[in-house]
Amino acid sequence: MTPLLDSQHWRDVPFHFWSVCWFILGSMVGSFLNVCIHRMPRGLSVVHPPSHCPHCASRIPWYLNIPLFTWLLLRGKCVQCKAPIHVRYFAVELLTGVLFLITWNVMGPLSIGWALTYATILSGFLVATLIDFEHFIIPDQITLGGMGAGLVFSLVLPALHGTEDHITSLGRSAAGAVIGLLLVYGIVRLGKLLFGKLHIALPDKAKLVFTETALILPEETIPYEELFYRKTDCIRFHATRLELVDRCYAGVEVRISPRQLRIDDESMDPEDVSFMEAVCDSITLPREAMGLGDVKFMGAIGAFLGWHATFFSLMISSLIGASLGVSLILIGRRDWSSRLPYGPYIALAAVVWMFMPEAWQAIWKGHLDDLASVIHPGR
Numbered sequence: 001m002t003p004l005l006d007s008q009h010w011r012d013v014p015f016h017f018w019s020v021c022w023f024i025l026g027s028m029v030g031s032f033l034n035v036c037i038h039r040m041p042r043g044l045s046v047v048h049p050p051s052h053c054p055h056c057a058s059r060i061p062w063y064l065n066i067p068l069f070t071w072l073l074l075r076g077k078c079v080q081c082k083a084p085i086h087v088r089y090f091a092v093e094l095l096t097g098v099l100f101l102i103t104w105n106v107m108g109p110l111s112i113g114w115a116l117t118y119a120t121i122l123s124g125f126l127v128a129t130l131i132d133f134e135h136f137i138i139p140d141q142i143t144l145g146g147m148g149a150g151l152v153f154s155l156v157l158p159a160l161h162g163t164e165d166h167i168t169s170l171g172r173s174a175a176g177a178v179i180g181l182l183l184v185y186g187i188v189r190l191g192k193l194l195f196g197k198l199h200i201a202l203p204d205k206a207k208l209v210f211t212e213t214a215l216i217l218p219e220e221t222i223p224y225e226e227l228f229y230r231k232t233d234c235i236r237f238h239a240t241r242l243e244l245v246d247r248c249y250a251g252v253e254v255r256i257s258p259r260q261l262r263i264d265d266e267s268m269d270p271e272d273v274s275f276m277e278a279v280c281d282s283i284t285l286p287r288e289a290m291g292l293g294d295v296k297f298m299g300a301i302g303a304f305l306g307w308h309a310t311f312f313s314l315m316i317s318s319l320i321g322a323s324l325g326v327s328l329i330l331i332g333r334r335d336w337s338s339r340l341p342y343g344p345y346i347a348l349a350a351v352v353w354m355f356m357p358e359a360w361q362a363i364w365k366g367h368l369d370d371l372a373s374v375i376h377p378g379r
């Protein structure tokens with residue numbers, strides 16, 4: 001009998017041999033996450049074309065596409081054009097390797113299924129966080145894709161939802177997704193009702209472009225559906241220069257709501273204006289910290305971790321956000337808070353949940369179940 005097929009032989013392999021394997025696997029996954037982080041927010045495919053230098057577009061052959069080593073070997077430069085390759089590529093590979101290593105050491109003794117699930121979730125969180133910081137969006141591939149993946153993982157691994165029955169687990173996963181979606185959607189709507197406005201300072205002489213579907217700021221693009229929830233929601237700014245398709249203004253106050261575009265005292269129907277470009281220094285948006293991306297993101301968390309975890313993530317993320325906000329005020333950097341996305345707080349809070357002792361999770365679940373039975377006594 002060959003030793004490869006002997007299960008006893010595999011059981012004798014030291015645990016930390018697998019630790020090393022998980023680290024290597026993680027750094028390879030990290031190399032793919034780098035592609036996701038660069039391409040997803042730009043609407044590019046993550047599989048095609050194959051790895052290439054963003055500067056000179058030369059293909060990167062497989063032997064120069066080895067995680068961690070390549071970057072060190074080439075000292076962070078493209079082999080063809082010598083253009084620098086950002087240290088983030090190396091950092092993401094290293095971080096993913098370390099996250100996989102930790103996951104294996106914490107969840108591996110439980111089961112390989114748990115370790116794979118956690119590694120998948122952490123990979124998604126890493127991509128979502130880095131994209132959210134840079135572009136203020138979480139792509140649908142991560143959020144909607146995450147919801148789909150959550151359902152599949154729950155069907156395959158019912159232990160994720162504390163059961164042995166695959167269909168029960170799928171049901172709990174679906175319930176988690178729906179409750180996660182509704183919960184954050186409710187908060188977004190409520191936030192608009194309570195606060196409503198967000199003032200953003202823009203770089204000097206920044207250019208704003210209003211297309212038919214979205215507002216393009218220097219560092220982010222916001223679809224109108226994320227800006228206008230109510231008819232009274234209004235974008236306001238002072239334009240030093242304002243260009244429409246057929247005319248041009250200088251030094252005007254602009255107010256835009258779903259029904260009306262006002263330029264100083266002139267009023268027109270936004271439907272008639274297909275394109276508008278403005279130069280200004282600041283803008284007031286009808287927007288809360290959380291957006292529809294966060295709604296879908298919480299749906300994905302619910303699909304993987306169940307509805308109890310969505311309430312936990314929401315509460316802990318708001319605590320993290322609030323303490324960071326207070327810290328920024330204390331160091332006199334309050335303006336930074338408008339430049340911080342909310343998605344990473346949600347991800348961090350969910351990570352706290354994932355690695356929290358099971359007994360603590362049980363306490364939280366118990367309290368929420370008590371609360372649910374008060375609201376809904378039939379259950």
Ligand SMILES: [Zn+2]
Nearest residue numbers: 053056078081
């Ligand atoms: Zn190059």
